[in-house]
Amino acid sequence: xxxxxxxxxxxxxxxxxxxxxxxxxxxxxxxxxxxxxxxxxxxxxxxxxxxxxxxxxxxxxxxxxxxxxxxxxxxxxxxxxxxxxxxxxxxxxxxxxxxxxxxxxxxxxxxxxxxxxxxxxxxxxxxxxxxxxxxxxxxxxxxxxxxxxxxxxxxxxxxxxxxxxxxxxxxxxxxxxxxxxxxxxxxxxxxxxxxxxxxxxxxxxxxxxxxxxxxxxxxxxxxxxxxxxxxxxxxxxxxxxxxxxxxxxxxxxxxxxxxxxxxxxxxxxxxxxxxxxxxxxxxxxxxxxxxxxxxxxxxxxxxxxxxxxxxxxxxxxxxxxxxxxxxxxxxxxxxxxxxxxxxxxxxxxxxxxxxxxxxxxxxxxxxxxxx
Numbered sequence: 087x088x089x090x091x092x093x094x095x096x097x098x099x100x101x102x103x104x105x106x107x108x109x110x111x112x113x114x115x116x117x118x119x120x121x122x123x124x125x126x127x128x129x130x131x132x133x134x135x136x137x138x139x140x141x142x143x144x145x146x147x148x149x150x151x152x153x154x155x156x157x158x159x160x161x162x163x164x165x166x167x168x169x170x171x172x173x174x175x176x177x178x179x180x181x182x183x184x185x186x187x188x189x190x191x192x193x194x195x196x197x198x199x200x201x202x203x204x205x206x207x208x209x210x211x212x213x214x215x216x217x218x219x220x221x222x223x224x225x226x227x228x229x230x231x232x233x234x235x236x237x238x239x240x241x242x243x244x245x246x247x248x249x250x251x252x253x254x255x256x257x258x259x260x261x262x263x264x265x266x267x268x269x270x271x272x273x274x275x276x277x278x279x280x281x282x283x284x285x286x287x288x289x290x291x292x293x294x295x296x297x298x299x300x301x302x303x304x305x306x307x308x309x310x311x312x313x314x315x316x317x318x319x320x321x322x323x324x325x326x327x328x329x330x331x332x333x334x335x336x337x338x339x340x341x342x343x344x345x346x347x348x349x350x351x352x353x354x355x356x357x358x359x360x361x362x363x364x365x366x367x368x369x370x371x372x373x374x375x376x377x378x379x380x381x382x383x384x385x386x387x388x389x390x391x392x393x394x395x396x397x398x399x400x401x402x403x404x405x406x407x408x409x410x411x412x413x414x415x416x417x418x419x420x421x422x423x424x425x426x427x428x429x430x431x432x433x434x435x436x437x438x439x440x441x442x443x444x445x446x447x448x449x450x451x452x453x454x455x456x457x
Contacts, residue, residue, distance in 0.1 A: 087142075087169070088162035089135075092321065093122035101343055104365060105372070112369040112454050114376040119157050121146070127164045139172045147181040154182075154190035154383065160375045161194040163321070166248070167201065170194040190382035193375035202378040202388075204443035205371075210252020211444070212370015213341045215451035217257070217315065220362055221337070230336045230360055232314060237261040242313040242335070244268040245320030246285070246295055249341045249368065253317055254282045262315070268308030270320075272296040275304040275311070309333065318345035325350040333359065340364035366454055373450050377443055388439040396436030 098120050106118030123142060127135060146152040152159065152173075161170055173192045182188030195201035204211070218236065220226055227234045239262045243250045246267050254264050263279040274280070274295055288298050296303070309316065309324060310332040318324045319341030325333065327349035338354065338361045340346060346354070346361060354361050381387060408424045415422065426434065437445070 087121045087123070087159045087165050087173075089123050089125055089127045089164040089169075090321075091124060091126050093124040097322075098122050104343055107365045108369045108372055111366050111457075112373050112450050114369075114372055116158065116372065116376065119159075120162075121159060135169070136172055139169050140176045143173045143176040144180060147177055152177060152181075152191055154185065154187040154379075158190065158375070158379055159192050160371065161248075163247075167194060167196045167206070170201075171196055171199050174199060186385075187383055190379050193378040195378070200378075200382050202374065202381055202443060203438070203440040204447070205374050205378055206248065207252040207255075208374035208443075208447060209249045209341075209368050209371035210254075211256055212373065212447060212451055213249065213253040213317065213319070213339060213367055214256035214260070215370070215448050216362055216367040216455065217337070217339050218260070219452055219455035220360065221315075226360060230358065232336055235261075238263065239314040240265045240312075241315035241317060242266040242268070242308055242311045243317045243319055243341075244308055244324060244345075245318070245342065246289065247319065250317070250319040251282065251286055253319060253339075253341055254285075257315075258282050265313055266304055266308050266311045267295055268304070268320075269295050273304035273308040274298050274301040275308075276301040307332075315339055317341045320345070323347055325354075327353060330354060331357075333357075336360065337362065340367050343368065366451075369454070370447055370451065373447055374443055377446060388442040389437055393436045397434055400430075400434045400436075 101120040109116045109118045170192050174189050177191045178188035189200040224234045266275045289295050312334045315337045316335035317339045322344035325346040330350035330353035404424050411422045
């Protein structure tokens with residue numbers, strides 16, 4: 087569900103179709119749908135937004151358009167955990183009053199209300215995994231004339247919202263360098279790299295990325311900046327036949343929905359630019375939404391049934407190794423200590439919900455890339 091002044095019937099139809107293909111690509115058993123409210127959320131108070139969201143939920147419920155087994159919305163542009171919790175609460179206290187699975191009617195909820203760890207960063211993390219799967223393929227990279235791997239690759243992001251921020255965080259963590267960020271009110275540039283945490287803190291404090299220290303304002307379109315990877319993570323129809331010839335990036339990673347027009351796509355094909363499509367690349371969000379939906383239907387958090395068993399099994403494994411060594415070499419110098427590595431020690435207690443979500447998402451993106 088998105089809140090935007092650009093919402094129209096045609097846009098919602100197009101995004102709903104894209105969602106259907108997206109679910110098919112990552113093998114998630116949702117049909118795919120979309121909804122939008124044509125408002126600018128910045129012009130409304132929190133109380134007004136709550137009233138709008140709750141009324142919208144009631145209207146959807148009255149028409150039979152929302153429910154755990156009917157249609158399960160998730161956040162999109164200008165919506166987040168807060169709006170999803172209003173939707174869940176409204177449905178659970180009205181039409182879903184007698185439904186034990188009522189809170190599975192929507193995903194992207196806060197953890198305290200049936201949400202799942204890792205949902206907020208899911209789309210951005212999916213973008214990172216998608217880029218990683220392609221950039222590590224030597225055959226694709228040799229066709230583009232660049233070396234495989236993320237190390238020292240430069241990237242530019244258009245849109246520093248949820249998707250842009252988390253894509254930037256994971257790419258930065260694995261050695262890539264963000265040289266530019268573009269937003270509606272201005273763009274910033276630093277060829278030496280921009281730190282995602284510092285930029286996030288600056289935006290939270292100032293409400294904008296403009297004026298960020300250690301950067302210079304970027305004149306012109308940030309999409310045309312010099313970089314290895316371009317990530318449009320704002321709105322649709324950003325790369326058109328008007329600017330496709332000026333794009334300098336070797337890889338275009340579609341973090342947003344439909345940022346490339348068909349004409350631009352043809353130009354990129356002619357220019358030997360790799361476009362990683364949105365219907366695969368930003369499907370991390372719907373994948374983790376599916377995990378949250380399953381958690382709500384199962385009424386048990388991931389890992390709860392296996393934590394203790396896995397921890398005990400791992401300790402028995404270490405004891406078994408120790409006893410085998412002592413039988414072989416004897417205990418002349420005392421017991422042979424078995425010291426687990428720090429990585430194994432961290433996993434001894436079994437996988438947490440966050441671990442399961444992250445590994446499930448990584449596996450889904452890897453499998454879908456191969457298909």
